[in-house]
Amino acid sequence: MxxxxxxxxxxxxxxxxxxxxxxxxxxxxxxxxxxxxxxxxxxxxxxxxxxxxxxxxxxxxxxxxxxxxxxxxxxxxxxxxxxxxxxxxxxxxxxxxxxxxxLDVLYNAGIANELFPCLLFIGIGAMTDFGPLLQNPRVMLLGGAGQFGIFLTLMLALAIGYEKLEAICIAIIGACDGPTSIFITSMFNPALLGPISVAAYSYMSLVPLIQPPVMKLCTTKKEREFIMSYEMLTPVTQRTKILFPIVVTIVTLLIAPSGGALMGTLMFGNFLRECGAVGRLVQAAENEIANITTLFLGLTVGATMTGEVFLTAKTLGIFALGFIAICGDTAFGVFGAKLMNLFSKQKINPLIGASGISAFPMSARVAQKVGNEANPQNYLLMHAMGVNTSGQIGSVLTASVMIAIIGALQTMGVDLTI
Amino acid sequence: MANVNAPMAGKLISVDVKVGDTVKKNDPVATLEAMKMQIKVFAPADGKVAEIKAEAGANIDPSVVIMTLE
Known part of the structure; x- marks a missing residue:
């Protein structure tokens, strides 16, 4: 005994x-x-x-x-x-x-199988008005330029010595898009879920502090003062707004089929909003579903932050690289807008390029604020909103392309764990 | 004579000057809410507020004249 x-x-x-x-x-x-x-x-x-x-x-x-x-x-x-x-x-x-x-039950129900981020995307789609983007579709290119920070960070992370799949999960912080970051990380490296999602959401909330200095550094006062008129925006019909999510779904998923879960849910939510026939579903998507999912997602992601995973040098590296990713996105967006001005008759204020990230609508508000500081007669908000919504599509599309490339490499037998 | 038009589509939250007030270029004269952001509307030129044409609470767009300056 x-x-x-x-x-x-x-x-x-x-x-x-x-x-x-x-x-x-x-x-x-x-x-x-x-x-x-x-x-x-x-x-x-x-x-x-x-x-x-x-x-x-x-x-x-x-x-x-x-x-x-x-x-x-x-x-x-x-x-x-x-x-x-x-x-x-x-x-x-x-x-x-x-x-x-x-919390194991919640994790297995919605994070391990990436369900929660996708449910959240239905809500985000239902809340997003792509009208400003459709009124000036060429700014969609800036939503693409804003994603270059992701690739810059990917290369940096690989250079520092992170494993390939880890580097991809870290780089996606540059999308400035919480659900996409969680989706990619839970798919490729669930152990990093805590640090990556906290970095993504912290930096999203710090966009109003991080972006302005980068924007000012990348532009002259004269460039920031440039007034964009609202006459350049062409009105869009409701039919265009209804067709947009369907066309985007088909085109983007033909390009990157493995992004179906992300793009499909985002555009489904938007279609519910624009079709005008399912008000109750729109309300449920943007309120009840989004709120409940956010609650469970946040609680479960927070619960993955255990000391043994979080308190490592890796976490510090993730935060540092995430910061570089968002600064890089901002700078690339601004320079993308300047590049566009070289080839276009109708000039744009380069500040709106910085909104080509997914932090919506914070980033567009930042462009409005910085532009308005430079010239009080400058009202960039709606132009920046167009870029901001294209940034949302851009980050989801970039993630989808990454999933497709990784899937293809894995099928070919390439070892991505080193 | 200068018109102060709504800079973008949104809801007029308040008109921050009265008829007869003297304003300078870039002085705030009204507040607009668009995309859940409050935006100050600034006077496009020096002048005196001659007439206020829009009411707080109205949905306005760039074709709407909020006030005229003389």
Whole structure:
């Protein structure tokens, strides 16, 4: 018979305290900071508050709320229990048999299979008015230029020594698009979900602080003062707005079929909005579905931020590279607009090029603000909105193309884990 | 005589001057809300507010004259 000492008893009864490590303390502090930034400072509160709380929950010892996406666990379902009793469990040597925590359930239901980001995209599509883009379709090119930061970061990450799939997940932060970042990371490297999504959402909320200095650095005062008239915008018919999501879906998915989940859901949401026949569904998509998904997505993503994954040099690198990605996107967007001016009779203010990222509508507001500071008679908002919405399409399309290329390379037997 | 038109489509939140006020070029004269952003409308020239033609709360676009300056 085992001897139970007073020490063992106290160790188990006060397990929450005795298993508390310095990593738990640091991560709980990070969770509190995220909640503070969201709730008190209004930085992306809808995401940062649940992410922060999820982070606190996951780092309290012995709560057993979440085990995935880490390796070394086998869930104790009834069939596995039977196998266990027969001495056949666990299949993986050294793996612990655990009960599935509630956050494991959410993770497997919506993150591991990329469902949550896609549901969110239906809501985003339903909320987005592509009218300003359709009124001046040539600015769609700027939505493409704004994605170059992704490729710059990809090369930097590879040069620094990140694995190929890790580098792709980090580079996608440059899309400035939370759901797309989560989608790509959960597909290719779920272990980095916490740091990448926190970096993506933090930088999205910091767009009004990060972009203006880069925009000013890349333009002269004269360029910023350039007034864009609203006469250059041609009105669009409702029929065009209805056809747009259908045409974009068909064309982009013929180019990159593997992006079907992202582009398909984004454009489906937009079609619901524009067709005018399903008001209740639009309301559900932009309110109930988007809100519930955001809540579960944030909580679960936050819960993946455990100390052992988050408190590494890799995380610091991800934050640094994410910052470079967004600065790069802004600069490339501005220079893309300048390049466009070289070949076009109808000039544009290069500031609107900076809105070719997916942070909507923050980035367009930044262009309006910086332009208006340079010249109070300058109202760039609607022009920048067109670029901003094309940035949304651009980031999804870039992600889709990346998925297609990775899929093709994997099919050819290329090892991307090095 | 100068017209102050709405710079873009949106909702006129407030007219921030009164008839008879003297304004200088680039002084804020009204507030517009577009895409959930409040935007100041600035006077295009020096002058005196002669007439206010639009009411707060109205949906306006660039064809709408908010006020005239003389």
């Amino acid at each position: 085992a001897v139970i000492t007073n020490n063992d008893f106290l160790y188990n009864v006060f397990g929450g305290f005795t298993h508390f490590t310095w990593q738990s303390a640091v991560m709980i502090l990070i969770g509190c900071i995220l909640i503070y930034l969201g709730a008190a400072k209004d930085y992306e509160p809808l995401l940062l508050v649940p992410i922060g709380f999820g982070c606190i929950l996951a780092n309290l010892p012995l709560t057993e709320l979440i085990h995935v996406p880490r390796d070394g666990y086998v869930f104790n379902h009834s069939i596995q229990e039977a196998l266990g009793e027969a001495g056949l469990m666990p299949f993986v040597e050294g793996a612990r048999v655990v009960n599935e925590g509630i």
